[in-house]
Amino acid sequence: MLKTVILDGVARLEGERSPSAIYHILTGKRSAQTIQDSKLFHLHQYFGVLPKLRQYSFKNQLSDLIKGNDVVVEGDDMFLTDVGRKKLADQLNRHTYLSALNGxxxxxxxxxxxxxxxxxxxxxxxxxxxxxxxxxxxxxxxxxxxxxxxxxxxxxxxxxxxxxxxxxxxxxxxxxxxxxxxxxxxxxxxxxxxxxxxxxxxxxxxxxxxxxxxxxxxxxxxxxxxxxxxxxxxxxxxxxVPERRAEGLLTHSARETWKLLSQEKKSIEEIIRVRRLKKGTIQDHIVEIAFADSEFDISPFMGKDDEKQILHLLQTVPTRRLKYIKNQLPEHLSYFQIRLVMARYHHLVSRKEEMASP
Amino acid sequence: MNITVDNIKQTMKRYFGYEDFRKGQKEIILELMKGNDVLGILPTGTGKSLCYQLPAFLLEGVTVVVSPLISLMIDQVKQLKMKGIKKVTYINSLMNPEERKRVIRHLSHYKMIYCSPEMLQNRYFIERLRELNVSLFVVDEAHCISQWGYEFRTDYLRLKHVLAWLEHPVVLALSATATPEVQKDIMEQLNRPQMLKKIYPMDRENIVLTVEHYRKQNDKLNRIAELLRRFPVPAMIYFSSKKWCEHAAARLQEELSDLSIVYYHGGMDKEDRLYIQQQFMNDQVDVVCCTSAFGMGIDKDNIRLVIHFHIPANVESYIQEAGRAGRDGEASVSLIQYTPSDEDIPLHLISDELPDEKQIESAAMMLSENYGKPIEESFELHMMETLQLNDIQWGFIKYQFECYGLISENRITLKKSDWKAVCPDIWDFMSTRMKQKQRKLNELLSYLEVEECRRKRLYKSFQNDFKEPLYHCCDRCGFTFDQWNPPVRTKVIKKYTWEQKLKEIFHQGE
Incomplete structure (x- = not known):
């Protein structure tokens, strides 16, 4: 049920993201942020399952949950209450069909x-x-x-x-x-x-x-x-079954970047010039690609030691808040590099999960 | 062109499978083939669309059909395709851009193109149309020009410019209900004063007219339940709000478990609407509680009962909606339910469609401050929000300003000094429109109160006399529901498991 899905979303994103992140995941918003969120927080099963969900229906459901004291929303933060947590466990048990979703x-x-x-x-x-x-x-x-x-x-x-x-x-x-x-x-x-x-x-x-x-x-x-x-x-x-392509989940613009990067072997600087876009935008694309493509090679963008250092931190801190992570790391490591390693890390974890499941 | 009635009949048989013309069809088609513009008024359910579908195949070049509702054009095209007629398409602003481009690119492949009046304001589309030879231009449901053109579908009033652009093809304007006043308006707005009028009587001799008064809204629902229990027939119930539609459907379904009762309104998903419509046509659903969004294009011939839970806004709408009953000629009933102060709803709707004087004045001031600038969507939204205008009201203002040259080519050409000169005219026009609508509503209200024969009164402004009713006339002439014996289809509601349903669909185990 939609309420269960929202509860699950809150449980996985609590303290990290605002409720609108759940909405964007459900409607399958084609943005680097949403695609990453859905992967990072293990909400990819819900990605794009309700493309026509109206903003107000989502808000209504959420406010029902708030009124029922299942969820607390304060500013941009949201949390699950104990009641909500129990309800979620109970509902996931009852609505087992939800686990078949793979949005x-x-x-x-x-x-x-x-x-x-x-x-x-x-x-x-x-x-x-x-x-x-x-x-x-x-x-x-x-x-x-x-x-x-x-x-x-x-x-x-x-x-x-x-x-x-x-x-x-x-x-x-x-x-x-x-x-x-x-x-x-x-x-x-x-x-x-x-x-x-x-x-x-x-x-x-x-x-x-x-x-x-x-x-x-x-x-x-x-x-x-x-x-x-x-x-x-x-x-x-x-x-x-229609044919699927790996680049299916990328934004249009990121797809362009991918072409230049992988087929024409262009560097970031060259892509910036060809596409007349800002550096940050191209970096966003590359992170997006790294999340979509589990085989994507990030080594051109950082040294092995840097990667290891970030990976180690990711395995130990309980949050995915970039700012916090950046502060824990040496100055020379950029947000871009951290996000790329996050993508790698994500693929590593999900591969492990796949092996563990029957 | 040398074409005989026999030629036409052959084509009709070949494409549509009909042997004979229905009333009015032959006359209208022959005039069109001679190159004359025609205004055709034919009652609902008499095969209006054949009047242009057939010439479309007889004439060289393309036929453009302007249709007010997207669902209507989709239906028409699907139905033609079902008959094996493939060279037809529709194009509207709700299609995804890719599909739209595809259709426009292949425009020359089609014999008939359905579109909305708004689409005809699209430069690219109209340019492509110009390259083709448009030989026939049809305005379906032409009363919309008069009914909607002035307020929210102002592109209807721009059709005359489209006609000039397309180098004046033959025009056919069609409607099921148009008073002489509306007929005149249609001809004026299309700038075709010489149109031949082909007007056919719209009285339906198999529909009984009746009106009932109650004290409370709830009494109405109880009465509907009672009637449907007694006469479990295919029925439509008209409401003026979505909320009432849903509420009534739920309550009636609760009380009448042997019938399948659903609701339909414009706020529903496209897909949901399509399913409901098809279930109703297919007799899977018995009763539809609906708003006026349901109806145009519904080609179901065994509707026995049309109830107006809320009163319609005018006599024309009423005749159209009631006319959906009994297309097969069997005895059918139209019932209007009335409780005191029911007219408040249509009155409110009328005032909602027009801006007030102060709003227009402020709009003029805001525009003059932006003299010379183009009107962009964000500006329009800002204006609507600041002045508390809905899109219908803003559409009205914009069109009026265009008429007086205060906006031209979507650029503001209004100076403060100009405004003083035109404002009295616009205000005059507004109060005329308002009065017109109120007069139309009053016409309907007085119909409800009439002491004499309802038939006589209802068709008075359309035609001089009417046919002898086939079964009963109206409540004023002594009709009560006791005299009604509609054929009742006994239906067993099957409660199937999913396995059984699946088997049925896949024809297993037969």
């Missing part, structure tokens, strides 16, 4: 996958009943073009394919709990049948539309993860 990896491809899927199901269900006149539930021309193409490529085997997609789909849905499976299937449209809108489901189940979206996203991310793991098990559904 950082899937927020974009997941949305496209879902739209392709519901439009294709609607189309195939109708066409197989010889109904060629139906009102497409997806308006996005890009999605419509894809589905048309996919249909044209498999027109001759439509019936068999549809049966097999049913089997693949069922496997996934059975893995979800009943409640979540019901939400997902309610949203499907087919022959002479239009699915329920998010708002209808929210009203029926007495939740927010954002909650419906979270249930949907988490199911989609779960499916995508399973497909990633064993693509051969899902010969049809894997074709609905």
């Amino acid at each position: 950082f990896l899937y927020h974009e491809s997941g949305r496209e996958f879902w739209l392709r899927l519901i439009l294709f199901i609607q189309a195939a269900s109708n066409i197989l009943k010889d109904e060629h006149h139906f009102f497409p539930v997806v308006e996005d021309p890009k999605i419509i073009r894809w589905v048309k193409r996919f249909y044209a490529d498999h027109r001759s085997e439509l019936s068999a394919m549809f049966n097999e997609i049913y089997d693949e789909m069922k496997v996934f849905l059975q893995e979800l709990d009943e409640y979540q499976a019901d939400i997902i299937v309610s949203r499907f449209s087919g022959y002479h049948h239009y699915g329920k809108s998010k708002e209808q489901i929210a009203n029926n189940k007495n939740m927010n539309t954002e909650d419906v979206e979270l249930y949907t996203q988490s199911a989609v991310h779960f499916i995508l993860r399973e497909i990633d793991k064993t693509p051969s098990a899902y010969p049809w559904l894997k074709q609905f």
Whole structure:
């Protein structure tokens, strides 16, 4: 539920960031700061899962939490109360579906996958009943073009394919709990049948539309993860997964910088000249790239010893406040260098986590 | 052009699958083919759009259709595509820039282009249109020119300049409800005084008219519940606020668990609105509690009951909204519910649409202080905030100033000294508009109170007489709900598990 997600956000960011950082993560703001925050504070699972979240809905939910004495906000700082902490633990236990979210990896491809899927199901269900006149539930021309193409490529085997997609789909849905499976299937449209809108489901189940979206996203991310793991098990559904590119999460401007840096092997100074941007901006881009790309080499920007020194400090201090960290380090180490090492450190930690999880 | 009725019929059959014309279609199409401008007034649900869709394919060049609502143009294009007609597209300011560019780049691929009046102010778009041969220019729902043009959709009044730019294509203005006064306004605003009028009677002989009075708002809801329990028919209930819509839908659903009752208003997500609309058309939903945002473009023929929980702002809106009932010709009812002082809501809405004199004066002063500067969005926002104007009111002021040359090409050309000369005119115009709207509301209010036959009164300002009602006439002529026997579809509400739902959609186990 959105409230649980916000509580989780507060718990991870408390004392370090203001509530708007959570909002930016949820809406997937394309800024270096937000991309880094979501990684640094382990909130990447929520990155971009609610792109259409309105500022006022977020504020309403937050003020409910404040009124309920779960969260305290003072100026730019926020904290979880003991009540809030208990509530969070309890809710994370109950809403286990939230753990399947992986916004950082899937927020974009997941949305496209879902739209392709519901439009294709609607189309195939109708066409197989010889109904060629139906009102497409997806308006996005890009999605419509894809589905048309996919249909044209498999027109001759439509019936068999549809049966097999049913089997693949069922496997996934059975893995979800009943409640979540019901939400997902309610949203499907087919022959002479239009699915329920998010708002209808929210009203029926007495939740927010954002909650419906979270249930949907988490199911989609779960499916995508399973497909990633064993693509051969899902010969049809894997074709609905859009191609992903590593630079997907970068801001447009950072992407430009990346090109110059990695393909044309230009130096920072050269990039500054070519792009007519300030040094700080280019450095922001490089930090962003370092967070997005776990293989990114930071050695051109500092010596091995400097890196080690920063890394050591990061492993020992409990905060990610830059100013504090900078003050603990020798003068010659810049904010830019600290942020680059933070990115490295982040990748190291997550690699460890991945190894620890089954 | 040498085209015969037979040619037209063939094309109609080929593209649209119809054998015969409906009333008015042939007459309008023939005039357009001869190159005459036409003002067509045809009642809702009589196939208005065919009047331009068919010529679009018969004529050489492109047809541009100006449509007031984005949802309406999307619907129309989707429906045409469903019929296999592919060379159609829409373009509006809500599309993402990439898609919009794509469409504009390929403009010459299309026979029909739907767009908003605002889009026609886009230089790039209009330049591209100019390169094509626009042979027919259609203003759909043309009463919007008169109803909205003066305040918040002022680009409607700029259509005459667009026509000149496009080197005067043939014009078709279409509407379902336009009094002679509005008809005149449409022709004047389009600068086409010679338009041929093709006016068809708008009375609907299968719709019964009735009005009920109550003491409290809550009595209205109770009455609706009672009626729907007795007549579980497809119904629309009109409200003037989003809040009431949602509240009523929730309460009615609670009381009537055998029906599926939803709400629809302009504040909803695009996707949610689309789903609701399709569910209603597909008979999955029985009752829609809605604002006037729902309706245009709804092509559902078995709506049996249209209720106005809040009174409409004028007779034209009422006729349009009530006219959504019974398109299949079966006995249908329109009910207006009234409690004392219900007119306060539309009165309030009217005053909200116009700025007051002091606001206009201050706006003039603020502009004169920035003489010569271009009007940028940030400046507009600052102005609206300082003077407490909503966008409708600011749109009105801006357009008025443009008319008097105080703003030209989006640059301020207003001097303090000019203002003195024009301000009496603008104030006059404003009070005229205000009075006009109040008069229209009063017209509706007096309709509610009428002692004689409602039919007679309702259509009075549109036409001289009306057809004999098919079933019943109105409450004044003795109709009560006891006499109504609409066909009732017994529906079993199925409570399916997700497995069963999934099977159904995927046609498994059949």
